[in-house]
Amino acid sequence: xxxxxxxxxxxxxxxxxxxxxxxxxxxxxxxxxxxxxxxxxxxxxxxxxxxxxxxxxxxxxxxxxxxxxxxxxxxxxxxxxxxxxxxxxxxxxxxxxxxxxxxxxxxxxxxxxxxxxxxxxxxxxxxxxxxxxxxxxxxxxxxxxxxxxxxxxxxxxxxxxxxxxxxxxxxxxxxxxxxxxxxxxxxxxxxxxxxxxxxxxxxxxxxxxxxxxxxxxxxxxxxxxxxxxxxxxxxxxxxxxxxxxxxxxxxxxxxxxxxxxxxxxxxxxxxxxxxxxxxxxxxxxxxxxxxxxxxxxxxxxxxxxxxxxxxxxxxxxxxxxxxxxxxxxxxxxxxxxxxxxxxxxxxxxxxxxxxxxxxxxxxxxxxxxxxxxxxxxxxxxxxxxxxxxxxxxxxxxxxxxxxxxxxxxxx
Numbered sequence: 001x002x003x004x005x006x007x008x009x010x011x012x013x014x015x016x017x018x019x020x021x022x023x024x025x026x027x028x029x030x031x032x033x034x035x036x037x038x039x040x041x042x043x044x045x046x047x048x049x050x051x052x053x054x055x056x057x058x059x060x061x062x063x064x065x066x067x068x069x070x071x072x073x074x075x076x077x078x079x080x081x082x083x084x085x086x087x088x089x090x091x092x093x094x095x096x097x098x099x100x101x102x103x104x105x106x107x108x109x110x111x112x113x114x115x116x117x118x119x120x121x122x123x124x125x126x127x128x129x130x131x132x133x134x135x136x137x138x139x140x141x142x143x144x145x146x147x148x149x150x151x152x153x154x155x156x157x158x159x160x161x162x163x164x165x166x167x168x169x170x171x172x173x174x175x176x177x178x179x180x181x182x183x184x185x186x187x188x189x190x191x192x193x194x195x196x197x198x199x200x201x202x203x204x205x206x207x208x209x210x211x212x213x214x215x216x217x218x219x220x221x222x223x224x225x226x227x228x229x230x231x232x233x234x235x236x237x238x239x240x241x242x243x244x245x246x247x248x249x250x251x252x253x254x255x256x257x258x259x260x261x262x263x264x265x266x267x268x269x270x271x272x273x274x275x276x277x278x279x280x281x282x283x284x285x286x287x288x289x290x291x292x293x294x295x296x297x298x299x300x301x302x303x304x305x306x307x308x309x310x311x312x313x314x315x316x317x318x319x320x321x322x323x324x325x326x327x328x329x330x331x332x333x334x335x336x337x338x339x340x341x342x343x344x345x346x347x348x349x350x351x352x353x354x355x356x357x358x359x360x361x362x363x364x365x366x367x368x369x370x371x372x373x374x375x376x377x378x379x380x381x382x383x384x385x386x387x388x389x390x391x392x393x394x395x396x397x398x399x400x401x402x403x404x405x406x407x408x409x410x411x
């Protein structure tokens with residue numbers, strides 16, 4: 001794959017097979033040059049885990065074992081390329097469920113060894129960021145100015161990253177540079193998507209909770225129930241310094257850019273108990289269990305929710321999105337970000353997109369979201385994030401293993 005010019009790997013093909021198995025989706029994709037997704041196949045386990053109200057790690061690993069080979073075959077078939085055409089194999093190394101990660105990593109290592117092609121380990125969180133960047137390149141848009149502030153918000157993660165790209169002066173102007181990330185905010189307890197799941201369960205709704213709450217929130221009064229978020233003390237950096245938030249308006253963001261969503265879950269529970277809503281919750285839970293085919297937002301589901309419930313749902317979502325918005329834009333101001341990227345499963349939320357776009361327009365700050373297909377876990381984002389590493393020959397060794405608590409960047 002050398003181009004003979006001494007500038008590294010040839011880009012005439014740049015076909016990367018991405019594999020993702022960090023949680024409950026088995027995914028494979030073929031992406032050319034970090035931009036063109038020739039295929040993107042996802043085998044979801046959502047219906048299986050919905051029966052348990054959350055992901056069961058042992059079941060997830062078993063389903064990955066069943067799905068990984070046919071999913072990879074389907075991704076290759078849809079892309080119109082063969083394994084011999086692939087230039088590298090990229091796989092999620094973490095964070096995620098240990099057993100689930102191991103299935104994808106073991107298969108990717110076997111492919112890499114058998115084909116004699118490079119293996120690239122990718123951080124799942126970096127993949128979510130690159131899902132947005134990849135689609136921006138597909139639309140032939142001008143690159144967003146750096147640094148970017150990236151909000152990765154999903155069922156397992158709520159993180160803020162300051163993202164920059166370094167370039168070797170010896171490289172050509174259009175060459176890829178290494179991406180660097182600084183973690184400037186994170187949840188101290190529940191992730192935002194986890195809070196959605198738990199509140200949906202408290203209200204007798206289905207799993208995952210995000211689509212149910214998002215579809216019902218538009219039917220209620222978002223200001224009916226007042227929720228507040230406690231201020232979080234600044235956490236020290238590894239060098240002992242606190243985050244530089246002097247520019248951030250204290251009234252809007254509090255003393256740090258971290259998040260906490262366990263408190264609002266408890267507040268919802270308290271509201272249910274004090275307003276004597278338990279009986280209606282159990283009736284709704286039983287009705288939905290008897291009709292598993294009901295979908296979020298359907299008229300029959302709306303009919304199972306009284307005005308008090310709809311107001312509580314709308315108020316919960318209004319508060320969570322508001323907290324995400326305040327922290328993100330305060331951090332963007334503090335760190336001088338030139339644009340904002342929002343990614344992860346919760347990025348599919350309609351109210352979040354609307355309010356983030358409105359605030360970005362008000363501030364004259366570009367904001368970008370992934371398509372709905374690339375908001376949730378997928379392998380195209382893994383292959384896209386692997387492209388700069390491929391160009392720079394940052395390949396994984398034989399000792400690549402699952403790292404369930406893998407961090408992204410510094411901070």
